[in-house]
Amino acid sequence: DIQMTQSPSTLSASVGDRVTITCRASESVSNALAWYQQKPGKVPKLLIYKATTLETGVPSRFSGSGSGSEFTLTISSLQPDDFATYSCQQHIRYPRTFGQGTKVEI
């Protein structure tokens, strides 16, 4: 199975900060990488797919980069609504696997 590892696990930041989360795969997943946002008690929301493509309706302050085995999710200017847990997922091969999540907190 492809192992997905995110860093950091927790990130403390302030409104307006630039935030970067890293996701590493145990082997290349090409660009088959998605990012999800999840707030406590809520359903995961797709933010980015194909490593860099923003899902419709997602604010442009979110961006994704990378290919192969190293990826980043960047929030250019953190907003109050962005405090949540972010998870990466590879879907190049079954089983699809997720990172452990990065909690962005105040």
Added chain:
Amino acid sequence: EVQLVESGGALVQPGGSLRLSCGASGFSLSTYWMSWLRQAPGKRLEWVATINQDGTEKYYVDSVEGRFAISRDNAKNSLYLQMNSLRAEDSAVYYCARDRSGVEEYWGQGTLVTVSS
């Protein structure tokens, strides 16, 4: 509007069985691959199973292979997950999701499965 509504979660004893259902509305189920995912409290999201449009292709995470079965009834716009030989480690919120090229673009609200004596 796309809506996915799961049902069937319950408290069940180890070794027991449960059938989860997911009702879809706002789109034609027959057009999409569909998946089940789960999340135990404080744990990472876990993909469980995926089924293609006509049910001829099914994929499972190793830990449920042979115990769980994903199926669908396109005429009823419904997705199912039959879970047998349940274990404590199967306890989680189970989500159904609509697939788009391997990513989960729409998620239901989830249904809670608790396996405990």
